[in-house]
Structure formats: C-alpha cells, structure tokens
Amino acid sequence: MIIKQHYHALILAFQFLTRIPVYRVFFIANTTPSSQVAGKALLYYPIVGVVIGGCLVLLPVMLNCFAVVVSPQMQAGLVLVLWVWVTGGLHLDGLADSADAWLGGFGDKQRTLDLMKDPTCGPSAVVVLVLVLLLKWLALSEVIAHLQTLAHLWWLVLVLVPVLARFQVMLLVAHTPYVRGLGLGTELKNQAQARWIWFWFSSLGVFMLYQNLWLSLTILLTVGLGYSLMRRLMMQRINGWTGDTAGASIEVIELLLLLVLSMYLYL
Template sequence: MLTMIDKHLHTFYIALSFLTRIPVPIKGEVKQSDIGQSILFYPLVGALIGLILFLLTQGILFWSPDFSSDVLAAVLLIVWVLLTGGLHLDGLADSADAWIGGLNDRERTLAIMKDPYCGPIAVAVIVLLLLLKWTALSALLEADYAAFLIVVPMLSRALIIVLFMTTTYVRDSGLGSALLDFLPEENYLWLSLLASVVAYLIFAGFASILLVALVVYGLRAMMLQRIHGMTGDTLGAIVEISEAVALLGLLLSV
C-alpha cells in the first residue's frame, strides 16, 4: 500500500512541477511512463492553484473586509501567473503569433510556434486576455462570489486530458509525446474528468461549463483545420482561453 501511495505521490509531484513553480520533492528517476501517468493529476494541480487563490482571497478580506475588488483581482491575477510561471501564457503567445503569421499554412504555422521571439500580436493577445480576466475577477469578487477560484483552474487543466483523449498530437518529440505514449487507462482518465466536472458544477454551475465546452469545441475545430491536431502551445492557449471564458460564464450565474 505504501509503495502505491509513494508512486502516486511521485506522479503528482511530476504534474505539480510541470504545471506550477511550486517547489516539490521529486525523488528518484523520472521515467517517460511517470510523465504520462502524471496527466491524471492535472485537474488536482489546478484545484490546488485555485485553493491557494481562494485562501489568499479569504485572508485579505478577513484582514480588510472593505478591500477594493479591483485591487484584489489584480493581486490574484499576479499570483495566478506567478504560480504557473506564465507557462500557458507562453503557449497562448506562440499560438497567436503562429495563427496570424501562418497565413493558413500548416507548416508555416508550426514553424512560427517554435520561434522563441514574441511578436506584437502575441503581446496584444496576452494583454487583452489578462484584462478580460481581471475585469471578470473584479466583478465576481464584487458580487462576493469567490468559491469559483477553486474550480476554474481545475477545469482548464481537465481539458488537457480531454484533448489528449480526442486529438492528435502533431509533434514527434517533447512532453506531449511522452504523455501520449504513456497515457493512463481510459477508465482512470474518465474518472478524473468526471470528478472535475462534478466539482465544477457544484461550485460554479451549468452555464459556465457549457460556454467553456462550446468555445473549446470551436478552438479544437480550428486546430484540426489548420494544423491537423494540437501542440503544447495550443494546449496552453486553450488553458488560458478556457479560464477567461469560464470566468465570463460565471458572471451569467451571479
């Protein structure tokens, strides 16, 4: 039993070290199979990010009940980005540059995604998305609706599982290939997804998750049309966009 617990902790730490900048005690060798198994814990890592944001919110409001919702939203957004190290924002930036500069050409689009430089389109998209998140966060906090913070990052990372189950990964190497080659059994993937959806519905409601599903379906269709699948960058873009859409959808429930 202890060995099984240690194994699960090991794969959880791998997921945590990849998706966040939280220091983790990874011991021993990190195998390709461990990387693949770690995808099961992506929603849990998202929930942990959300829990940190929620506790930070409660701590600030306990100390200062009249704290400005605008300023609090800005603080939360900064911590949110710092916790993830801007990992998914980088994917969003690369995808934005590639989609505009790719001129509807698959190979050109994939080549631009590999370019480490960030163009003006990427900067504009990041600024606009963060502005959208900040505005939605402020409005939700103003409405005293903070529990959503726990489940929004969880849902966005559960979508990574959905995409790996349904969409071709077009790169021949990289972390995505390791994940795809060593995906856990489908039953475990479905269990992780079901737990994420149930938790989201409890904390956030149906309207938000429906809006996210529709937007992600449209983004996936765009990926299939342009590059015939997905890359790590497009996954990052979907994580960021789905979080913004989820926050907007939550405003429908307030």
C-alpha cells in the same frame, strides 16, 4: 512500484504546470522520471488546478474574514499577479506563441508549427496577451465583488476555474493527435487513460451539481463549447495539438469561465 510511479507523477505534474518549489520538499522531485511517470503526470492535472485555485481565493477570503477593506479591482489585480506567478506564465507563453503562429502562418501547417518554435514575440502575441490579461482582471473584479456578498462556500466556484481548464487538457490529449512526433507530448498521449477522464468528469460533475444546478450546467456548457472550438481550430490548422496550443487552450477556457461567472453572478 505502481504507487511510487503515481506519487512521482503527481509531483511531476506540479513541476510541469507551476513554479511551486516542490523539489525542496519532496526528494523524488529531484530524480529523473521515466517515460511512464512523465506520461502519468497528465492524470493529476486537475489536482494541480485545485492547488492553483486555492491560492487564488486565499487572498480575498482572508481579507474578507478579517474585514480588511480593499477594492475588488485591487484584489483582482493582486490575484492575477499571483495567478501568473504560480503558473510561471507557462500557459501565457503558449498563448503568445499560438497567436503569432496562427496569424503569421497564413493557413500553412508547417509554417505555423515553425513559428511556434520561434522564441521571439511578435505584435500579435503582445496584443493577445494584453487583451486576455485585461479581460481576466475585469472579470475577476466582478466575480470577487459578488462573491464577497455570498457565503464562503461560493468561493469554490472560483477554484473550479483552473481545475476545469486543466481537465479539458486531459480531453484534448486523449482525443487529439500530437503533431510534434516523439517527445513529452507522445508520452502524455500514450498514458492518457479514458477511465481517469471519466473519473474526473463524474467527480467534478457530482460536486458541481450538488452546489448549484443552473450555474453548474452553465459552467460545463462553457467548458464544452470552449474545448470544442479550440480543438476544431487545432485540427483545421495543424491537425492536432502541441504544448503551445494546449497552454493556449487553458488560458482561453479560464478566460471564458471568468467571463461567464462575472455575467451569471451579476444576474
């Protein structure tokens, strides 16, 4: 029974975070999950990140293997389109809602929460989305250009970007209050287990330090600072997290990691 719950939670994590049609392959994806299963889905977010990261490196690695000449800028554009498609723009939507709410909320908690529920997209959201996607494309161009000159194992660094962004959401949920009352966020909060966080942290830490010490420390420091900043902003404005702010944190961490990687590989 416990194994079935975790299996269902793993499939549910893909349904939550991607538009991969798992329901066509796994029958259990078409069944209504219990609250325990819905909560346990959080524990498998890093695995979803691994699959997303694998999709991102597949195109440039295949082009490199078959010696197909495509500019890094074009590859970055195609990878970014794939990135948005695989995730369904879910986290970008959370970023847009958060941007509108933060700038339009005027420091008021309830107004900020109300604005995040507003389905319309204001100018603040549009500007933030354009800037984030533009910076992601530029950073991806630099990262891909440098990774093409290195051994294939270095592509694993790019895979870590979506993995670590989703790992920090586990930290956010486990150590930050949920402000919406009852709902999916409550189940995620109730099922967030510290031992799973330590499991993922130790596994990722060992893997990264085995690859490259200084790069790994730089990446971990970036994730730590980005997570601390995002959590502090959430606590100051709304005293906790929502689904939108969690999605926004994923986008921010991914952008920070890409920027750091582009600068580190350039050195």
